[in-house]
Amino acid sequence: MANDTDEIGAIFLALSDPTRRRVVQRLGRGPATVGELAAPSDMALPSFLKHVRALEATGLIRTRKTGRARMCELDRSRLSLVDDWLADQRALWESRTDRLEEFVTRAEEPS
Numbered sequence: 001m002a003n004d005t006d007e008i009g010a011i012f013l014a015l016s017d018p019t020r021r022r023v024v025q026r027l028g029r030g031p032a033t034v035g036e037l038a039a040p041s042d043m044a045l046p047s048f049l050k051h052v053r054a055l056e057a058t059g060l061i062r063t064r065k066t067g068r069a070r071m072c073e074l075d076r077s078r079l080s081l082v083d084d085w086l087a088d089q090r091a092l093w094e095s096r097t098d099r100l101e102e103f104v105t106r107a108e109e110p111s
Contacts, residue, residue, distance in 0.1 A: 007058075008085050011078060014058045019043075019051050027061060027074035034063070034070045 014020055023037050038048040052072065055061045059078045063070050 004081070004085075008082060010058045011060060011082055014054050014060060017051065017054075019048070020055055023051060023055060023072075024060060024074060024079075027072060031071050031073040034072060037072060 015024065019041060022040070026032060026037060034045075034049065034052055037052070038045055041048055052061070052063065056063055059075055061072050062075055063072050065071075
């Protein structure tokens with residue numbers, strides 16, 4: 001469980017950057033080259049590659065060399081890890097708010 005928590009933390013940290021979120025969003029539509037991903041960005045390619053490496057280090061994306069281009073692909077299973085964690089948190093907080101609602105409703109009932 002601690003390992004999952006560490007992985008999820010690393011993923012959230014990677015996704016905290018808007019450039020990286022745009023890369024993940026773009027790769028959600030399909031694989032793309034680093035050049036295609038970098039094109040909308042105002043930064044130099046070496047700086048952009050740091051973002052690619054950060055996403056790759058968390059396992060959110062995979063890259064492979066195809067000829068002279070480096071192709072990037074989203075690993076959706078890593079997003080599933082975050083989705084599962086969020087679902088657990090949602091269930092926890094919904095049960096807490098349900099209990100709070102029950103408590104408040106009982107307190108408002110006349111004795």
